Amino acid sequence: MLMDPICSLIIRSYNEEKHIRQLLEGIKCQTVIDSLEVILVDSGSTDDTVKIAKEYGVKVIYIKPEDFSFGRALNKGCKEAKGEFLLFASAHVYPLFKNWIEKMLYPFRDENVALVYGRQVGNEFTKYSEEQLFRKWFPVRSNYNQLIPFCNNANAVVRRELWESQHYDESLTGLEDLDWASKIQSKGYKIAYEATATIVHVHEETPARIKNRYRREAIALKIIYPSEQFSFFSFVRLTLANIISDSFHSIHDRQLFRQIGSIVMFRYMQFWGTYLGYSQNRYLNETLRKRLYYPNDLKRKGKVKAESKEITDMGERISYNL
Structure with a gap:
């Protein structure tokens, strides 16, 4: 009898045929692939998003567009998941390294850690100001006991048992991740940031x-x-x-x-x-306010040696040939 997967990866999607194949190829390369299930929560795609997902053996569940909210889609995926940990990824992201998921799960060695979110970077199409946001929101150094409830569900994982006791707020129009983190942190649990679990987040917005x-x-x-x-x-x-x-x-x-x-x-x-x-x-919280809104300091520290070493230690890079 097969054991339940230790981790369930839940992807929310709507018309993501341009990006989702790269994400699924990156998932295939992961070091924890044997203990992973992948679930796509699709909210009415009219392109080939679902077809591509099924090519990769992904379990697809559906939510009506009129019923969609970010929290409701996540709750629906979590309910179907079997894993001890629930990992979330946007359909327009892709991992840079083969140990992405392994790194995301690493901070859970501390039983008080409820949520881990990983680093996000842009690509050659990322707008310059969005790249500045990525640098501010997702620094190069990890923090396993973050004092503010900031996180981002484009690249985050939570303990299933804690989601079962506290579902995502389905009424919110966004920031369901920050809301969940704030509530769980108020109960005494920790939020961890893992800088070595890096994904590329592709935003091509008008x-x-x-x-x-x-x-x-x-x-x-x-x-x-x-x-x-x-x-x-x-x-x-x-x-x-x-x-x-x-x-x-x-x-x-x-x-x-x-x-x-x-x-x-x-x-x-x-x-x-x-x-x-x-x-x-x-x-x-003033620290959270600065993270969300305030500009980067008018100073440049350059590419310090510590940053270069940390990036080098991230693991084996994935080679995409799509």
Whole structure:
């Protein structure tokens, strides 16, 4: 009799035929493939997303588009999963290394760790300002006892037993991951960040979709933190501050003239969407506020030796030939 898989990988998808094959190829290369099940929660794809998934032997379950929320899709996938650990990945990500899942599970040696999230980086198509967000949100050093509830379900794993006692909030329009992490952390559990478990997160969004993403997340954030405010002045101040910060870094990278249009567009849509979605929310932890909104410091540390060594130690890189 086969044992239940130790880890269940749950992928949410909608019309992801352009990206999902690369993710599934990366999963095939993982060191823990024999103790892994893969579940796709599809919310009405009209392209070949489901067909491609079935080619790889993925278990596909469905959610009606009109019933979709990020939390509901996750809960549906978790309910079908058999693993002790529930790993989440967006359909438009792919791992860089063969030990990605192994690294994601490593911090659970500590029984008080409830959630682990891994590093995200961009690719050659990533907008410059989004790359700056990745650098801020997903640093090169791991932290196995993070003090704020920040995480991201594009690359995260939780203990099944804790999900069973606390499901994802299906009413939220986004940030179901931060909400879950905040609640579980308040119960005394730890959140861990694993910098060596790296995936590439591909965002190819139009300006309107960028605005909608941050508007949706702001609507959720005002529910999670009911007294927080984001005024028009906040929109202007943070838009300008982040444009200045990104421009400074792009000068250092010798990309200002090539990137300035993208920088202005992205930051404007990010904070205009945030302004549209906000009303009053509860006070945000200042460290979390800085992680979500504030620009990178106007200093450059360069590629230090410690960072280079950490990247080298990540494991065997996957070679994609699609």
